[in-house]
Amino acid sequence: MRPLRSATLVAAILGGLWTSSSAVDSEIGVILLSNSGPRGWSKMVNRAVREAAMPYPTHVFYGAGDTPAQQSTLQGMVQDLEDSGANTIIVIPMTVSPYSQAFRQWKYLLGVDVQPGFNNVPLFPVRKNSTVKFAEPLNDSAVVVEILLDRISEISRKAEEECVIIVTPGPRDDVDNIQWESVLKSLSARVKERGRFKSVEAATLRDEAPSEKRQQALRVLRQKVDKAQQSGRAIVVPLVLSSSGIEHKISLELRGVAYTYNNKALLPDSRISEWMRSQLP
Numbered sequence: 001m002r003p004l005r006s007a008t009l010v011a012a013i014l015g016g017l018w019t020s021s022s023a024v025d026s027e028i029g030v031i032l033l034s035n036s037g038p039r040g041w042s043k044m045v046n047r048a049v050r051e052a053a054m055p056y057p058t059h060v061f062y063g064a065g066d067t068p069a070q071q072s073t074l075q076g077m078v079q080d081l082e083d084s085g086a087n088t089i090i091v092i093p094m095t096v097s098p099y100s101q102a103f104r105q106w107k108y109l110l111g112v113d114v115q116p117g118f119n120n121v122p123l124f125p126v127r128k129n130s131t132v133k134f135a136e137p138l139n140d141s142a143v144v145v146e147i148l149l150d151r152i153s154e155i156s157r158k159a160e161e162e163c164v165i166i167v168t169p170g171p172r173d174d175v176d177n178i179q180w181e182s183v184l185k186s187l188s189a190r191v192k193e194r195g196r197f198k199s200v201e202a203a204t205l206r207d208e209a210p211s212e213k214r215q216q217a218l219r220v221l222r223q224k225v226d227k228a229q230q231s232g233r234a235i236v237v238p239l240v241l242s243s244s245g246i247e248h249k250i251s252l253e254l255r256g257v258a259y260t261y262n263n264k265a266l267l268p269d270s271r272i273s274e275w276m277r278s279q280l281p
Helices: 007-016 041-052 068-083 101-109 140-153 174-195 211-231 246-253 272-277
Strands: 028-035 057-060 088-093 132-136 163-170 199-204 232-240
Touching: 028 068, 041 057, 041 272, 057 068, 068 088, 068 140, 068 163, 068 199, 068 246, 088 101, 140 232, 163 174, 174 199, 199 211, 211 232, 211 246, 232 246
Parallel strands: 028 057, 028 088, 088 132, 163 199, 163 232
Antiparallel strands: none
């Protein structure tokens, strides 16, 4: 592989670059996108990428893409893959939901969408000569269903008497929240069918929404768990990629309500690596 230029060298150091010997001068390159996370997050993601054993040169980008430095890092990654022979770049968003400002910003910076995710950040899309193919996020995919079922099974006793509540952070925007709740409804139905639980529903916490909407979301969560406990045994599981504090918020907000909680996130889990690999041709 050609030596990295200085900007791309920084990108490789910060995000990681994986290249198989058979992928040198590959016509396909991969960029995996991830928000910044809690301590140890990048190490966890990098490990998952290594375990995926991507057959093409692969960069991992961390951040929402809302600063000139991050735009420059992403530009360096695209340029490096193109210099290695890539005319197609597969972009894999390492996120559960597409309904966020960061997700829209990623698509904007990579020229997939004309609408930026952050209207108050004057950045331009990266320059590129390759075709960008943007994969879907995890959403309500089979891998999410399987992992959630495993998390629930660890604390389940008698499925037909249990009411499951899937808790996810949720978006800031009201329209985004409505769309995300539609996906969560589909996910809940699949988990209920597979697990044969008495009921399964989801709740969004909306941590980044205005205070009034956050408080409303928390009240809804409490009501759902309280109702679940009254009609069966309440089980609560988070739908997050990593433990990031949501488990503490749930414990705080559900004080005085009886429920059983498994705070394990989707990662670490080898099936996420398999999902990454499945996004490739």
